[in-house]
Amino acid sequence: MPIPALGAATLAAVLDAGSMEAAALRLHITPSAVSQRIRALEHEVGRVLLVRSKPLRSTPAAHAVVRFARQVALLEHDAATSIGDGAPRITMPLAVNADSLATWFLPPLARLSARHPVVFDLHRDDQGFTAGMLEDGTVSGAVTSRAAPVGGCRVRELGVLRYEAVATPEFVATWLSDVTGGTTAGATATGATATAAALARAPLIDFDRRDDLQTRWLVARGVDPALPPRHHVPASHDFAAATRWGLGWSLLPLLQSADDLAAGRLVRLGGPGIDVPLYWQQWNLRSQLLDAVADEIVAEGRRVLVV
Numbered sequence: 329m330p331i332p333a334l335g336a337a338t339l340a341a342v343l344d345a346g347s348m349e350a351a352a353l354r355l356h357i358t359p360s361a362v363s364q365r366i367r368a369l370e371h372e373v374g375r376v377l378l379v380r381s382k383p384l385r386s387t388p389a390a391h392a393v394v395r396f397a398r399q400v401a402l403l404e405h406d407a408a409t410s411i412g413d414g415a416p417r418i419t420m421p422l423a424v425n426a427d428s429l430a431t432w433f434l435p436p437l438a439r440l441s442a443r444h445p446v447v448f449d450l451h452r453d454d455q456g457f458t459a460g461m462l463e464d465g466t467v468s469g470a471v472t473s474r475a476a477p478v479g480g481c482r483v484r485e486l487g488v489l490r491y492e493a494v495a496t497p498e499f500v501a502t503w504l505s506d507v508t509g510g511t512t513a514g515a516t517a518t519g520a521t522a523t524a525a526a527l528a529r530a531p532l533i534d535f536d537r538r539d540d541l542q543t544r545w546l547v548a549r550g551v552d553p554a555l556p557p558r559h560h561v562p563a564s565h566d567f568a569a570a571t572r573w574g575l576g577w578s579l580l581p582l583l584q585s586a587d588d589l590a591a592g593r594l595v596r597l598g599g600p601g602i603d604v605p606l607y608w609q610q611w612n613l614r615s616q617l618l619d620a621v622a623d624e625i626v627a628e629g630r631r632v633l634v635v
Contacts, residue, residue: 335369336397338362339377339386340465343394344449346383369393386464395465395480399613402468406616409445417445420621423462423470425455426535427489428606430564431583433471436628440621454538455606462609468618469610469625478609484626486606487633493545493597494585495577500595503530504577522597528555531576536562541579541602548600583632606633 338355342362345351352359370377375389386394398421405418424433429452437448451461455473462470462478477483495504504522522530528551532542537560543553559576561567564584571578572588577597588594608626610618 331393331396332369332372333397333400335365335372336393337401338365339369339390340394340397340401342366342378342384343386343390343466348384391464393465395611398465398468399611402613402615402618409616417447418617419447419449420469420617421449421451421461421467422621423451423453423458423467423472425458425471425473425606426452426564427581427584428455428471430568431489431581432628432632433625436624440624444617444620446617446621455604457538459609462611468613469608469622471625471629472607472609473604474609475605475607480612481609482612483607483609484622485635486608486626486629487635488603488605490582490634491541491579491602491604492582492585493542493577493579493599493601494571494589494594495597496572496574496593497595499530499574499577500597504597522599524549524551527551531557531559533559533561533567533570533576533578535564535567536560544602545579545599603634 338351341354342348342351345354348359348362348366352362355362366378373389373393376387377390377393379385379387401418402420405416408416429450440446441448451458451467453461455471458467458470459472459474459478461467462481471486475483500522504526506523506526527546527549532546534542542558546553546556557576559570561570561575567578568580568584570576571580572593579602580594585594589596606629608622608629610622
């Protein structure tokens, strides 16, 4: 059955805004008109599309409708640009993991916004979960660790985000001075590795409760990951800052820790690094703007990430 484009666009606006009232302000209509459009859309498709909660949430049936609305808006923008009709600035929602956002993802967006009438609505999540936002229509492109293409999407390799376990020299001296091959922080700084006994009691920093990098590193070192005390700092810049302040040890991307390692403000703890392969996935839609965004992001990823 055909999906009414106006109703689909209204549904997307409601989900973006979080309420009928906020969507009405964006669309320059009354909340009652928004509600009527949504009811008419639900009647047309024969499915409930919104969970009337605070904030409003989409049902699984709404995902295809929202995706359709965003794709129509993108194609309309491409058409207006092609005929020189002064295309209005369009909002492009993208998903990205926190460490990419903190290290390499913003420069290509800045270059794109200087050349194209686009603003970016960034959604941050763990790289293992960003692909889900493509599936439900929330975003049109995503940095993800998922190599298999999401249905209706295409995928391109970006490179590898490499992590190493690091801490301040002072933290090492306090918590990890019992090292294999020496008894000083200097031994760790020159490549010796902290013992399992020391790591079992030394505080570490997790990004959030879904962050498993530190756990994976401990398991590889033969340490029970349930033993060390854990801080949680759920913002990438603050996470790195907490490591620099000596709150605990952590795994940081080399893109984020290289200057501090070179200056001696951080030292490596040895052990295995962890590589996180990253991919760019986007809708399989022939859009000039979406392809320009993809090309810029992929080029930057391949320039700065390990390939």
